[in-house]
Amino acid sequence: MTTALSAPSSAPPVPAGVDGLRLDERVAARYADLPPQERKGADVLLEHFGDLATYSAAELATLAGVSKATMSRLFRSLGFDDFTQVRDHLRALRGHGLPMTLGSATDLDAHAEAEGxxxxxxxxxxxxxxxxxxxxxxxxxxxxxxxxxxxxxxxxxxxxxxxxxxxxxxxxxxxxxxxxxxxxxxxxxxxxxxxxxxxxxxxxxxxxxxxxxxxxxxxxxxxxxxxxxxxxxxxxxxxxxxxxxxxxxxxxxxxxxxxxxxxxxxxRGRTGEQRVTAIDSAYRTLGEVEAR
The missing domain is CATH 3.40.50.10490 (Glucose-6-phosphate isomerase like protein; domain 1)
Incomplete structure (x- = not known):
């Protein structure tokens, strides 16, 4: 669970790439199509999403047990030229205070649609x-x-x-x-x-x-x-x-x-129904729930 930071009005635009998705969203969208070695790198990106900017590309490759070349291919698969661009993307997200709080009716409608x-x-x-x-x-x-x-x-x-x-x-x-x-x-x-x-x-x-x-x-x-x-x-x-x-x-x-x-x-059939009935009876006998 992560908390939001306040987004300064002067924050730079979030680099969205060709598909308009954040890094974690791109990984989720493309994971099934990644080669096995790149999937290992993608797993590390997701596991360390909150502090990725503190690592180097070589360190991430070591954590994933893959080569630096594999991590470079993964970054390109996700729409970035290199890890420097990934860092810029992450800094922009932080500058925007993502995750962002909801503040308007439009946001609430989008939230409901996303939940669905x-x-x-x-x-x-x-x-x-x-x-x-x-x-x-x-x-x-x-x-x-x-x-x-x-x-x-x-x-x-x-x-x-x-x-x-x-x-x-x-x-x-x-x-x-x-x-x-x-x-x-x-x-x-x-x-x-x-x-x-x-x-x-x-x-x-x-x-x-x-x-x-x-x-x-x-x-x-x-x-x-x-x-x-x-x-x-x-x-x-x-x-x-x-x-x-x-x-x-x-x-x-x-x-x-x-x-x-x-x-x-x-x-569970009849056995399950009998258990539900027995528990309901116990609720009322023991006064654990309000009487209907």
């Missing part, structure tokens, strides 16, 4: 795997939902929805706790939903690698910067979070959570 597009993109990504993922989450003996930092609220919401329709749904990590004790016993019969939006701690990749080695199916809910992480999981549901406002938006992720929970309820 993000939701459609996430729903389309989910549709590819919906049957397999919903079956897994409905019938696995245990489901573990993992989320850290800004991913935690989405993970908490998903756990709350799933536990409405099935038992044995855990949320990790618990406040102030590590997760090793809870994941060490996971088996290929269990299921993990890894919520991992950008600004992920480095331990997330180690966790995904361990789960893959254990044969535990993993569903990844994450934004486009998780492409490298996605190679270690069973299914990846891409949920865009990028906006032109000051903060990331999790509207698409919330929509995916609702769709997943509904699909799991459908697959």
């Amino acid at each position: 597009a993000a939701v459609r993109c996430a729903v389309a990504a989910l549709a590819v795997h919906l049957d397999a993922v919903a079956d897994l989450l409905a019938h696995a003996p245990r489901v573990v939902v993992v989320g850290l930092r800004t991913s935690y609220p989405v993970a908490l919401h998903l756990r709350q929805q799933l536990t409405q329709v099935r038992p044995q749904v855990a949320l990790l990590p618990q406040p102030g706790q590590s997760w090793s004790e809870d994941v060490v016993d996971l088996s290929p019969q269990d299921a993990v939903v890894l919520v991992a939006f950008r600004r992920r701690p480095p331990g997330v990749r180690a966790l995904a690698e361990r789960l893959r080695a254990a044969g535990t199916p993993v569903v990844l809910l994450a934004d486009p910067t998780a492409r490298a992480l996605a190679t270690h999981v069973t299914w990846w549901v891409e949920c865009p979070v990028q906006t032109r406002g000051a903060f990331d938006s999790y509207a698409a992720a919330s929509s995916v959570v609702a769709l997943l929970a509904d699909a799991v309820l459908t697959r």
Whole structure:
């Protein structure tokens, strides 16, 4: 999650290139067409987008494990002549205070349209795997939902929805706790939903690698910067979070959570419906929610 800076009125125009897109948007738009080595470089650009200007092209190549020539080809693939032009682009973005705050009705309309597009993109990504993922989450003996930092609220919401329709749904990590004790016993019969939006701690990749080695199916809910992480999981549901406002938006992720929970309820059938009814009765008996 990033905060906005005030944009001075004298800021230079943002270099937009031939397509009018920012660097991160260009990477997202062209990633699928990049050669494998350039994809490694693109992953580094996304992972370090907030502080790219502090690196040299050679340092970025080292981080990506590719040659300087590969990074140069990547910059050209993204519409820049060289890394100097990338730096100019990044400085201009900072000068404009991007991400920018919303300030007019036109901006609000654009925000609503962008949110709708993000939701459609996430729903389309989910549709590819919906049957397999919903079956897994409905019938696995245990489901573990993992989320850290800004991913935690989405993970908490998903756990709350799933536990409405099935038992044995855990949320990790618990406040102030590590997760090793809870994941060490996971088996290929269990299921993990890894919520991992950008600004992920480095331990997330180690966790995904361990789960893959254990044969535990993993569903990844994450934004486009998780492409490298996605190679270690069973299914990846891409949920865009990028906006032109000051903060990331999790509207698409919330929509995916609702769709997943509904699909799991459908697959749980009568058992799921009975659980929903029992929980509703407990709410009223214990006075946890307002009476309707």
